[in-house]
Structures are given as structure tokens and as C-alpha cells.
């Protein structure tokens with residue numbers, strides 16, 4: 383007997399359609415939170431959920447919801463699916479969009495089957511998951527889960543000097559609903575792994591049981607501008623050189639630690655940024671992650687003490703601003719087991735794993751039992767136009783989401 387399946391052509395077609403929305407002049411996919419290009423992506427998603435006959439709701443931080451509540455279904459806490467549709471700069475077409483569109487696809491499939499769910503089923507596209515334009519990341523879901531005050535967050539100033547609340551108003555996504563207006567019965571997020579684990583293991587499905595801690599900081603090093611040709615090395619207060627020492631300190635420490643700790647300096651800016659001027663200022667970001675909270679704290683402390691020594695040695699002043707800090711999160715094992723059970727019944731190998739990336743699920747886990755399903759990323763590549771997941775894996779993941787939602791919508795959460 384063939385197992386029920388989602389409409390693969392519809393899902394894959396939508397992923398590709400959304401993947402073409404928001405290309406810049408260089409052909410890169412760039413849909414930064416609350417930008418004009420993201421608005422186009424939002425409009426397309428809203429058109430699809432409205433077209434599917436779902437109730438559309440937008441909350442004050444711009445989170446978009448499509449709610450399926452068939453007549454006669456009690457006004458209970460819904461099963462919530464979703465992810466995000468904002469992207470990084472030069473993104474792939476699957477990160478976030480796959481989970482959001484698969485959530486819609488599962489609802490449309492269950493609707494078409496005539497399933498009478500015991501509770502509503504909804505899909506969300508959370509605002510600013512990536513955190514590239516406005517920090518922190520997973521912002522919309524964190525506000526939704528009550529982790530940040532919505533009015534304070536609406537006042538966030540972006541890397542481009544814009545104010546988030548004004549941008550949401552400008553693009554028409556400053557909704558009326560209070561964040562948290564739907565308290566989910568359960569939340570399941572389907573996502574590409576964005577790492578090499580599943581592909582290396584030849585395993586098509588990941589049942590994600592936890593997610594590592596994240597620490598984002600902005601470091602500003604101030605020295606003295608001086609002439610690149612006349613200033614002896616011993617007289618320099620070179621902010622650029624000091625910043626470079628931080629980058630190698632972080633990499634060497636992570637590399638020799640033989641722990642899962644990872645460290646990334648993703649943004650760096652020199653002032654005055656001229657070829658023949660010793661940099662007077664270096665501003666850069668530090669992204670530290672580890673599945674173990676104590677180790678993550680150790681890494682933060684090691685960086686702080688390195689910066690102290692560096693300031694004295696290089697005669698520069700150093701200031702640090704915290705941009706985001708999330709402890710590791712454990713997901714709901716009952717839902718993890720449903721994911722494994724569905725994979726098994728579909729004859730798909732499945733393994734439990736930790737998420738290296740941050741996701742909206744880590745925030746919604748604060749208010750509802752949550753878990754994630756991963757599918758392989760080719761070459762482990764993500765946040766890169768080369769991001770790719772085979773159609774067969776995309777469809778398999780969405781079918782597992784379909785099975786899990788069907789179980790939760792008819793039997794409720796496992797005891």
C-alpha cells in the first residue's frame with residue numbers, strides 16, 4: 383500500500399519560484415529582513431497561504447501565520463509548522479524556505495485528503511531568522527516566545543541605520559496580532575542540515591534532538607591612524623593587526639580544542655580603510671558556538687582574557703558589545719521518536735543529531751514541545767548559492783513531516 387505523500391511538484395515548484403524572488407544586480411539571492419526584496423517573498427508566501435484557504439494572520443513583529451481550522455474543530459492550541467523566508471547575503475534557495483513551504487504543503491495535502499484534525503494546524507514564516515540586518519538572529523520567533531519585548535525589538539537599529547519597526551510598516555508587515563497569540567500544542571521545523579553529517583553518513587533523515595549554544599559579539603579595536611611608510615613598526619598602534627591576531631587566536635583555539643566548538647569572524651571593517659594608512663579602528667563580529675553551555679562560557683572567557691592582554695601588548699583600546707546569546711536547547715523526545723518512527727515506516731535511515739545552526743525551533747521550544755527534521759545538504763554547504771539538496775531528499779523530508787503532523791493531529795502528543 384503506497385504511503386500518503388505530499389504533492390512533490392507543487393512543493394519543488396514553489397521552492398524554485400521563491401528562490402528566484404529577491405535576486406540582486408549580481409544575481410545573488412538577498413532577502414534581508416524587512417527589505418523590499420523580502421517584501422516580495424512575503425507577498426508570494428501570503429498569496430500561497432491565502433490561495434490554500436488558510437486564515438492569514440500577521441503579528442506586530444511581522445511573523446506571518448497561515449491557520450487551518452476546519453469547521454467544527456475546537457479552538458485548541460494548534461500544531462505549528464514553519465521556519466523563515468528571510469535570507470543571508472548570497473543565499474541558497476532552501477534555507478528556511480524549505481521548511482516554511484513544506485509546512486504549507488503538508489496542510490494542503492491533509493486538507494485535500496479531507497482529514498478532520500483534532501486541532502488547528504498552522505504554518506509560520508518568522509521574521510528575521512538570519513539576523514544579518516538586525517541582531518539578534520531568530521528575532522521574530524524569540525519575540526513570539528516572549529524572550530524579547532516586541533516594542534523594544536521594533537526599535538532595533540539595523541546595520542544600515544534603519545529602524546526595524548519603520549521598515550516593517552513601510553513594507554506593509556507591521557501586523558496587529560500580539561506575538562504569542564497562538565500557543566502551539568507542538569512545533570515541528572523541517573530544515574536542510576546545512577552541514578556535512580547526513581551526507582557523509584549516507585543518511586537521508588536527521589531527527590534533531592538538540593541545538594548548540596550561540597554567542598554573537600561585536601568587537602571594536604581603536605588604535606592610531608599613521609603613515610604606512612614612515613611609521614616604524616615599534617611605534618604603531620595598529621588596530622588592523624590587532625584584529626588579525628584575534629582572528630587567528632579564535633581559529634587556533636577552536637582547531638586545537640578537539641571539542642565541537644566553532645568560531646567565526648564573519649564581518650570586519652577597517653577605518654579609514656586606505657591602502658597607505660595604518661588602521662585606526664577595526665570593527666568585527668565574533669560568532670562562537672558549542673553544544674555544551676559550560677564550554678561555550680569557557681570560550682567567551684578565553685576570548686575576553688585574550689583581548690585584555692592584546693590591548694596592553696598592542697597599545698590599543700578594545701570594547702565588546704554582546705549581540706546575541708542563546709544557551710543550547712534540548713528538543714522534545716516524544717516528537718523526535720515520531721520522526722524516527724515515520725522514517726522507519728518509510729524505509730528511510732534516520733539518525734539523531736545536534737543542530738549546528740540556529741533555528742526558530744530553539745525559540746519556540748521555550749513555549750511548546752518542539753523538534754526538527756533535517757535532510758542532507760550536498761557537500762554540507764549552506765549560506766552559499768551552491769546550497770543544494772536533492773529533490774528526492776526534499777520530498778522524503780516533507781513526507782515525514784506529513785506523517786508526524788498526521789499523528790499529532792489525530793492522536794496528540796505522545797504521552
Ligand code: HGY
Nearest residue numbers: 511512519520739740
Ligand atoms: O546563525 C544561524 O545559525 C542561523 O542561520 N540564523
Ligand code: MN
Nearest residue numbers: 477478511741
Ligand atoms: Mn535557516
Ligand code: MN
Nearest residue numbers: 470477512765
Ligand atoms: Mn540561515
